[in-house]
Amino acid sequence: MTAKSQVQWTEDALTALRVGKGFRLDDVDPESTPGYAGDKAASKADLAAGLAELAEYQERLFAASRGGTSKDSVLLVLQAMDSAGKGGIIRHVVGGVDPQGIELAAFKAPTEEELAHDFLWRIEKRVPRPGMIGVFDRSHYEDVLIGRVRGLAEPQEIERRYGAIVDFERRLAESGTRIIKVMLHISHAEQGARLMERLERPDKHWKYNPGDVDERARWPEYMAAYQTVLSRTSTDEAPWFVVPANRKWYARLAVQALLLEVLESIDPQWPVADFDVALEKERLRATL
């Protein structure tokens, strides 16, 4: 079922973008707009309508957790090559939601303390509480992406992590968290253009790091590492979605649609009052 508010979808995003059995990253065209019939202009109305729907769902999700009856939460995991548009998703999709209902965690290079622990130690501390929409800007997947490409851990340790991730995410799902894992997929050429833009605009220089070109040189290795991640960790409890991201408008709309469809399936309800409403009105009226 496609999101109610976004009218130009021909297929729901949860199906159109899902990484299933036999998925090959190579087959995804980063320019494509799977499942969506509209163009950039049409997407604006859909994104705005989706924002309003998302805001209501978020408030209901939050409210439902207050009575202590619902344990539901949502976790959006964002992974991507540099400049693929994670920041834009957070600004334009997540940013449309009440900040009181969002728990955003950005995972940078681990600190010495974090490295001394298992790689999931710092992740566990940031999983969303009931009622919240958690957003991971990078995640534990860095430990099998850059971790593998840069040889930051022994091969057998990298190997162990895939299974540890699947177990961890299953436990998270069992405790009430709906997990949506998104890889924003841009082409090598598009990344080049975006990095060049950062170099051309002095107000974007702070976003550029000479290391970006070094990572870019390892593009094929990263794609291979992503392929392995997608093949081995896309489960029913914590599925992966590959979102073509050369067109920023599509990527934003698609991530919003994924959130909307998951929230629609949770369908959180306003909790019933656990106090006597008539009595409280009387008590309050006496103070007016």
Place this chain on the structure above:
Amino acid sequence: MTAKSQVQWTEDALTALRVGKGFRLDDVDPESTPGYAGDKAASKADLAAGLAELAEYQERLFAASRGGTSKDSVLLVLQAMDSAGKGGIIRHVVGGVDPQGIELAAFKAPTEEELAHDFLWRIEKRVPRPGMIGVFDRSHYEDVLIGRVRGLAEPQEIERRYGAIVDFERRLAESGTRIIKVMLHISHAEQGARLMERLERPDKHWKYNPGDVDERARWPEYMAAYQTVLSRTSTDEAPWFVVPANRKWYARLAVQALLLEVLESIDPQWPVADFDVALEKERLRATL
């Protein structure tokens, strides 16, 4: 200097709303709109224009900290009686800013672990990092407000806290945090109407708590506790601003104006590249 983008101010909000020597809370009319010449309709355009300006300042503040050269951050402290509109400020003013630049902390009743420490222990852990706009939804001031009204600590401990707060905030300011403390001020009658609305709408029941009427019965004691807070802790390093809040549109606009004026005075700049831009363009071009 009033915020550039909000054109209907006749006086800057930092002056019009400032708690200075001899300030009396009783003198503030919660219906008033100090310093602002526009009406509700005009405020919409000003709020929208302010949002765009705030978004740019936030990005600059964030960028300026990346080089490690700037330690500037902003901390907005929100205090108010129940239903005064803290949530609306967070949704409509803070919510307009990139979530990546916001650190929001909501302080509820302290846990057992928090109570075992000094009252500022849990606060210190949530102060904003350089480049961030921190927002406290309630704060250490609860410990001299409900703490005093409900006798949650001995009078001499409450007394000690005023000085401890002033010292703590001075240290925070010295390390680069610009502190804006806001009391949203509604009238007793307005609170009654807002609580009644919560009781009348089933989708608002979850926001209501029978304890709200009990706290309301102590309104005069709370106002006295606020008066003491305002008199004793409004300093040059961490001034208080009392924002009349019966009109929600004014309160939102005023808090936005306070943020804008403080950011204008910081005037964060895009950092200069610490790499050779021409060389990087060349390296990147070789990969295209």
